Amino acid sequence: MKKVLEVILLLLLLVVTHAKGTRYSPPGKPALTRCRSPEKETFTCWWEPGSDGGLPTTYALYYRKESSDTVFECPDYRTAGENSCFFNKNDTSIWVNYNITVVATNALGRTFSDPVDIDVVYIVKPNPPEQVAVTVMEDKGWPFIRVSWEPPHKADTRSGWITLIYEIRVKLEEENDWEMHLAGQQKMFNIFSLRSGGKYLVQVRCKPDHGYWSEWSPSSYVKVPDYFHREKSVWILITVFCAFIFLILTWLLHMNSRSLKHFLLPPVPGPKIKGFDKQLLKNGKSEEVFSALVATDFPPKSSNYEDLLVEYLEVYIPEEQELMLEKSMDLDVGCLKCEGSASDSDSGRGSCDSHTLLMHKCDGVKEEEERQAKEAHGPGYWECGLSNKQPHLLHPQAQAQRQLQARSDDNISSIGRKQTPAGLHSPARRSTEYVEVERVNEEDMVLLQPVSGRCGDVEGYPEMPYGEDYSKVKGVDMDNMLLLQREVREETENCDTSSTVTTTQKPAACIHSAMPVEGEMVLGVNGYVDTATVCTPPTY
């Protein structure tokens, strides 16, 4: 009866509204949004209503239990709020499949939602943990936070019905990133590595074995005390100490940098030849290098020149005995040295200090010595002649003509001495022309041979270095005096025109005042006999 009345009213409404121009429709399809159980003993389902179609719509929830066809309606629509259905303990069965449907009904019809199958075991979402307590504790001077909590009071973990696992999150008040910690089943957790003086927020949540996470518990605030000063002072000390050590090391290194460098990179020894210039070797030709070696003082032209000579002849001696003695002395020395050398390889030089000369001198003087020893005062003849070993020098025919006979006897020296004793001290001049002893002839005469390139016929003959200190023997006059020439750089013709041995005429250019003193001096000095006339071509 009532229902008929309701239908009539609805129809009237429809007519009226239709007359006004509005449309009505059956309700839209509702949808079950979710079903949740907080403790695995009860559960609640919520739905979302569809359009109501303009008419008042009622919703009803129906469910069926597993493998049973009995349909039940929701026992409690209010406890859980609007559009919800609450199943209490009596109506809740665990491990049972519920098939739930929501129906929307209005005047024009009813609409069923899609059914949902649930098993309460898998829809558990507990309440957040309760009694969250956060305290600051100290571990050997370093603070940490201890968080403790209790499970939600509804969830029965004591009997083992539910097993919950917990999660904590922490962050500084002013930051946005949370630090998550999984705590397992324990109800207490420690958080370390805190910023000194920081203010932290702590939250906890829980979850059953298979289910949903609870909401986060309300934030708990905690302030960490300041321990920064202690930390800082330690670091400052360490830094200062390290800087100090570093400075010391640097200073030590600087002090010993050289020795360290030598230790690490030992210097490469360079050549240590005196007078050797590395730069020349790098840059230039070897000739320059070697000439540099040669250039300085080799061969030394010092007063020790005569030391280089293996032997030399000293012609002048004030007394005969002295002469002989000296000669003998020098000769011994000289002869010893002579014997060693057999060949004469000084081509073109033919100096009086060549080996041949020396040898001949040796022999000659030996013989002379012998003679002198025998005769004591016998005159010694010298002959300047051409050396056999230098065949290019002069025509053999000329040899004979050129032979000079130089006599040496004590008269010369004595004469020389009488005349110009002062001349003894005049110096410095050396013979500019060398004479080479060619041989000693059968008359015990030393045959000398000129050396200079002034000889016209001598070709390929290198120029002798003519110093002003050399003097050439021009000739021996009838007074048994050696005539010396000074100027040697003049034309050879001039010199050639010099008189022969027996003449005393001397060409102006080539002549200087013949001073037996000079000759004597020169001879005294180095014992060379220069005979300029020897070199003259056979023009006479």
Place this chain on the structure above:
Amino acid sequence: SWSLFFLVSVVWVVLVCLLFCSRLLSVGAAPICTNAQAGCHALSLANLFDRVIQHSARMHGISNDLHSEFEQYFLPSKNQIGRVSRNCHTSTIFTPNGKENAQRMARQELTEVILKLLVAWRDPLWHFHQSIAHHHDFNNFSANKALEMSDMVHELRKGVEKVAEKMQMMGIISNSVSSLASPEALLPSDSAEWRLMKDYDLLYCFRRDSNKVQNYLKILKCRIVPEHGC
């Protein structure tokens, strides 16, 4: 010298292996004591319970994973009507469906229920694994999981039996549980019912039953030895 070196290394390897193996064997050789005999490790009841509970948790985890995989492949919609076409074959076993019911149940009964469940699933899981292995839609990973699950049921049953023994020994439960020694007696007459179930249904049922086992064991533990983790 090479041959000598080789020989020495081989000898060394053999020695190491022997040492290792002896260590392993020595660990396994220690028998579980029944009467607190001297010279063997006596595990406490709490310890035994923990081990068994961990084992059951792992078993349930595997079944959950497999179930999810099944749902992905075969059932795109979770809310299909009549998803479980049949009842689980273990529905004949009376299992408490709520906390009060479970707490009201005696320890002995509860232990029996657990054992019944585990026994009932031994054969079906083996066949489930076989069918999975031959199914082309599943990869080896799923087949391995199924096999592991099957083994675990077997192991878990042994473990629960040990726990029951211990409890009997301690006088916590009466000796009537010894009737479980012959598991075949527990099987219902229509034990072949599970053969008619589809793979998915089997998995669904087992997932639930493994959860039950785990929960019941926890309840037992917190009731008998509540010291740790209750």
